[in-house]
Amino acid sequence: MKRLFVALVLGLLPIRAGAETTEHATLIATVTDHHILPRYAALAETGAALAEASKAHCEAGDPALRTAWGKAFDAWIGVSHLRFGPSETDNRAFSLAFWPDSRGKTPKALRGLLLKGDEAILTPEGFAIQSIAAQGYYAMEYLLYGPEFATLGTSEFRCGLAQAMAGNIASVTAAIHEDWVKGYAETLKTAGAEGNLVYQSEAEGVQELFKALGTGLQITADMRILRPLGSFERPRPDRAEARLSGRSVRHVILSVDALEELSGMLSEGSPSLVMQFGEGFDYVRAASIALDDPVFASVTDSGRRLNIETIKGVLDDLREIAAVELGSYLGVVAGFNALDGD
Amino acid sequence: MVSRREFIAGALAAGAVPTATWAGLGDVRFVTAAQDLGGAYRLFGMNAAGVPVFSVPLPARGHAAAAHPNAAEAVGFARRPGNFAFVVDCTSGAVVHRLHSPEGRxxxxxxxxxxxxxxxxxxxxxxxxxxxxxxxxxxxxxxxxxxxxxxxxxxxxxxxxxxxxxxxxxxxxxxxxxxxxxxxxxxxxxxxxxxxxxxxxxxxxxxxxxxxxxxxxxxxxxxxxxxxxxxxxxxxxxxxxxxxxxxxxxxxxxxxxxxxxxxxxxxxxxxxxxxxxxxxxxxxxxxxxxxxxxxxxxxxxxxxxxxxxxxxxxxxxxxxxxxxxxxxxxxxxxxxxxxxxxxxxxxxxxxxxxxxxx
Structure with missing residues (x-):
């Protein structure tokens, strides 16, 4: 009954007989057109909107600036598992998201820029060559929400820096989107075609998408949740992602939304996989909301941290389902040595 | 049927080959870690052609091994981020030492x-x-x-x-x-x-x-x-x-x-x-x-x-x-x-x- 229920709920997806009828090329085209491209389009649009908003609203506390930054950051989380192709050209993804920042390079770099107050870095060219630890959404969070930075340097310089950061995000996200639209989408969709050296077979193209799901689950489980979770003896709430702006749990939910969309496309035609992913992701989403704890502060509460550990456990289960069952369904299970090399 | 590998491993375990140098193990030229289909881990010795000559159990997934220059002894390392390594006597299959990485390593x-x-x-x-x-x-x-x-x-x-x-x-x-x-x-x-x-x-x-x-x-x-x-x-x-x-x-x-x-x-x-x-x-x-x-x-x-x-x-x-x-x-x-x-x-x-x- 349960399976039927899930199948009905997810009835938007056509039910097929099995993986053999899902042509790899069709699958790649579906994911590219309905998952990757719209999400990168949103990334570029929100990036441009952030730059536009910063022109008239550059004060750290300005709600218009914060809102635009939040929307842009949301869009980034929605593509943060798609780490291949245009996002990796010239370290673009790292310049948008220098995270996790295990050595505190971002606040250090930002402090340096603010104390120095060199106007030359406020131009697009000048800012683009600054340390990538000082670029992107995470650096901008310090500027907008970090108490330490609210008074560092002059208010004019802070304003200029916010505009430079926003402008940089706009140009980098536009470049990624443009490369996807103008070339990489075609490269991916023509996986296995004569002369395609990036994807030498259709299976390699599918494997790239399959790997993205695994990458996303790993980032969310190990970085977004395990980092603040730490150990029972030593929880690390200070390591929660985007803690200053209170977005830690929001990022878990946004990434789960994106991963569920991708998993649904990849497992289309397998009701059992669709059901397992659906139930798992639903649980993670509902349990994350139920925490009522936007920054995982309750990792220090011996009673409540169990709830967070359980979310992490379900994500690990989803990783296992993806790696083993989905991999075998798609026929792209990586070899023992190829899987996670050393 | 007893495979050559099992036979030799058994013979070794029974002490049939008393010597403790690589030479005494019968042409062992390579050591390599492996996982069997049951999920258990072993360290294998192979001859020059790649035929297994012995195998000994490892307590955890091994990565590379370090072979001692003379003694028939190999150190199997747990895969990163492992905290231990096992020194295996390849003549007996016994783990003769366990190395624990220090705190913080x-x-x-x-x-x-x-x-x-x-x-x-x-x-x-x-x-x-x-x-x-x-x-x-x-x-x-x-x-x-x-x-x-x-x-x-x-x-x-x-x-x-x-x-x-x-x-x-x-x-x-x-x-x-x-x-x-x-x-x-x-x-x-x-x-x-x-x-x-x-x-x-x-x-x-x-x-x-x-x-x-x-x-x-x-x-x-x-x-x-x-x-x-x-x-x-x-x-x-x-x-x-x-x-x-x-x-x-x-x-x-x-x-x-x-x-x-x-x-x-x-x-x-x-x-x-x-x-x-x-x-x-x-x-x-x-x-x-x-x-x-x-x-x-x-x-x-x-x-x-x-x-x-x-x-x-x-x-x-x-x-x-x-x-x-x-x-x-x-x-x-x-x-x-x-x-x-x-x-x-x-x-x-x-x-x-x-x-x-x-």
Whole structure:
């Protein structure tokens, strides 16, 4: 009954007989057109909107600036598992998201820029060559929400820096989107075609998408949740992602939304996989909301941290389902040595 | 039916072969870790052709092993971020010592012995500092830890001793990891891999770094030739479509020389080299890519790919008098001599990444 229920709920997806009828090329085209491209389009649009908003609203506390930054950051989380192709050209993804920042390079770099107050870095060219630890959404969070930075340097310089950061995000996200639209989408969709050296077979193209799901689950489980979770003896709430702006749990939910969309496309035609992913992701989403704890502060509460550990456990289960069952369904299970090399 | 492997393992366990040197084990030329289909881990010894001669259980997933220069003793390292290593008496299969990495350190999976075999050097992670460390262990004192020094970089992976010398060469992969975050890579945009030549006391003799354009090319696996030439394989951490060349050779005091591959040969590696092994005569090097399911043999003089062969999930490479022996994650062993790949065996085993020459 349960399976039927899930199948009905997810009835938007056509039910097929099995993986053999899902042509790899069709699958790649579906994911590219309905998952990757719209999400990168949103990334570029929100990036441009952030730059536009910063022109008239550059004060750290300005709600218009914060809102635009939040929307842009949301869009980034929605593509943060798609780490291949245009996002990796010239370290673009790292310049948008220098995270996790295990050595505190971002606040250090930002402090340096603010104390120095060199106007030359406020131009697009000048800012683009600054340390990538000082670029992107995470650096901008310090500027907008970090108490330490609210008074560092002059208010004019802070304003200029916010505009430079926003402008940089706009140009980098536009470049990624443009490369996807103008070339990489075609490269991916023509996986296995004569002369395609990036994807030498259709299976390699599918494997790239399959790997993205695994990458996303790993980032969310190990970085977004395990980092603040730490150990029972030593929880690390200070390591929660985007803690200053209170977005830690929001990022878990946004990434789960994106991963569920991708998993649904990849497992289309397998009701059992669709059901397992659906139930798992639903649980993670509902349990994350139920925490009522936007920054995982309750990792220090011996009673409540169990709830967070359980979310992490379900994500690990989803990783296992993806790696083993989905991999075998798609026929792209990586070899023992190829899987996670050393 | 009792397989040759089981028979010999049984005979060894029963003490039928009393000698404790490699010679006494019957032509063991390679050791390699593996996982059986039940999920249990073992360390295998193989002859020059790649036929298993013995196997002993390992308590956890092994990565590479370090073979003692004389005694039939191998150190199997837990895969990173493992905290322990096992010294296995290959004649009895007994774990004779367990090495525990000190507080704040974990092993990276490779090690090397001094010429006399009395000192073991292990690549380790000082993960709070994010720095590479070489652990020093005294075999005569029951593998007591007697010290450590900087590896000269971050994320040291394979370590070898230069032939006829006590100097060590270390592939510092450059990637910072912390066991709290599993195997997640924490510093890709800032990583700076190198090849570090160190004295056995840890003094830096030379540090070889490639140009910044290649800084995301993690130098991880090495092989050394009799004259001190070091062959190194890399793993590109950026987008694979933009991967630069993945193999080079270097000798102390000289400039590195990089492979000049065709576009097809380069693409076939899929941005990843998993093992590097010099041929017996040192004129060629074989490199493997389990992600590209390919082995390429490189002519060292010309730095061109001389020939290549496909083999699913191939990674381990051993060298023998005829050519190379290859192992794969799906249980195959094959000889690669000239242009010909000849199956040697198919086992219900997943061979792990490396074959270590004894």
């Amino acid at each position: 974990h092993f990276f999976g490779h090690g090397a012995f001094s010429i006399d075999g009395n000192t073991l050097f292990t690549t380790e992670n000082d993960y709070e500092a994010g720095e590479g460390v070489i652990g020093v262990w005294d075999r005569s004192a029951g593998y007591k830890r007697i010290g450590e020094f900087s590896s000269g970089g971050v994320g040291p992976h394979q370590i070898c001793r230069l032939p006829g010398s006590e100097a060590l060469v270390i592939a510092n992969g450059g990637i910072e990891t912390h066991p709290d975050y599993g195997r997640a890579k924490l510093n890709i945009p800032m990583m700076e891999p190198n090849l570090a030549y160190l004295s056995p006391e840890g003094e830096a003799l030379e540090i070889m770094e490639l140009p910044w354009a290649m800084h995301m090319n993690s130098i991880r696996h090495i092989s050394v030739r009799g004259d001190g030439l070091v062959a190194f394989g890399m793993q590109w951490q950026g987008d694979r479509a933009q991967a630069p060349v993945l193999f080079g050779v270097h000798k102390m005091g000289e400039e590195p020389r990089l492979l000049s591959p065709s576009a097809e040969d380069h693409a076939a590696l899929n941005a990843y080299v998993g093992s590097v092994t010099f041929s017996a005569d040192g004129r060629e090097v074989a490199i493997s890519s389990p992600r590209g399911s390919v082995v390429q043999v490189i002519d060292v003089d010309s730095m061109r790919v001389a020939r290549s062969v496909g083999m699913p999930d191939v990674c381990g490479i051993g060298a023998n008098a005829d050519g190379f022996v290859l192992t794969s994650g799906d249980g195959h062993v094959a000889g690669y001599v000239g242009d010909t790949l000849t199956p040697v065996g198919e086992h219900d085993i997943r061979w792990d990444n490396h074959m270590i020459g004894v």
